[in-house]
Amino acid sequence: MPTFTALTTLAGKAPAEALGDAMERLDPEPTGVGVFEIEDGSGLWEVGGYFTESPDIAGLALLAAGFGAKPFTVSELPETDWVAKVKRELAPVRAGRFLLYGSHDADRVPTDVVPLLIEAAMAFGTGHHGTTQGCLIAFDELLEAGRIPARVLDVGCGTAVLAMAAARVAPDATVVASDIDPVAVEVAEANLAANGMAGRVLCLEATGLDHPQIAAHEPYDLIFANILKGPLIDLAPEIAAALGQGGSVILSGLLNEQAEDVINAYSLAGLSLSARRSIGDWTSLTLTLP
Structure with a gap:
């Protein structure tokens, strides 16, 4: 068609x-x-x-x-079998301890990783993009430093890769994932079910942090926001207010040249830069509330 x-x-x-x-x-x-x-x-x-x-x-x-x-x-x-194309072109992706893969690669998953299954039909947010990889590597670095979060929020969750990663490595944590798009919320819940994690993450339709159930679980030890520069800057005060003392935010969706503006916005909100990583054209930031 x-x-x-x-x-x-x-x-x-x-x-x-x-x-x-x-x-x-x-x-x-x-x-x-x-x-x-x-x-x-x-x-x-x-x-x-x-x-x-x-x-x-x-x-x-x-x-x-x-x-x-x-x-x-x-x-x-042009007519394209997108699922077949994804299967051909999207190999498993390693980001720190995490491995993102499709079911067509299930026999290629090593034993020394934290596996996260993302089906080819849900290709957006598979982890092949530098922003998602950067966030996962930043999270892995926090875990290596002994920072195991008890409360996690994933703002603009998409396929909920980041929320699932947190729920997988911190099984006792409260993990909340939100997205402005109701379809993304449905995809997030489908991904959780595919990974045997149904009900493990609270998935909500929300604009930014504007939801009573997001507020009910504050303060957060870790907040992911892999979105865009404009919304990241606009949300800086709200994200800072939802973060507990000593908590961290991992931000991405940023072109390399946009990072300084976002760092400045979060510095004004009281956070300090802990780590910065560029993968290709994209930058991921880790900032901490002292």
Whole structure:
């Protein structure tokens, strides 16, 4: 089945969200619509839709004109068996003591690792990205230093790789994972079940730390936030307030050149930099509340 994409950009969150809502009423209707801020300081937002039928080109042109957006770029994606592609290209990944693997590689898992199964069909957040690897290595370094957390929060958990890692090595810990996307919460729970850890992590739909059950488990010894520069900076005061004395945050989702701005934001919130690691274009940070 062919897949078509239609993408445009425009200035401002409110107009972008309104355009995304209007796209939902097209005929044929999109199977999904996304609205994202472009993290380059331009103030532009990207609005895109996926279609299983060729979209209404005239309707898209009218929408773009009506909302002051650039003309939509419409493309047909080649048909790809994504699961087969992932199986071919994504080998097991070692990050400190942790090994992330798909079920197709179950016979290649050594005995001297902490294994975490991530199915190929849930490829986003498998650990092949430098941000996830950096967070796991940073966590491994805390564990090597004897820092076993009793309360852990994974903000923007995605597939919940980081939350699962914490729950696996600290079986008595309280681990909470949150994401703004309800689909991510479902994927997190599916990953937990696949690893024999159903119910081991409390998975919540939340914007940042805005959830009563997140507040109920404060203060945290360790907070992961592998998201983006903008949200990381915005959340610095809340994350610092949710952290217990001597606790640590592990942050990523940052291009190397963005790290200093995030360090400064968390320094203003009272945290000090403990470790910094770059993998490719991406930086991961560990900061501690004295």
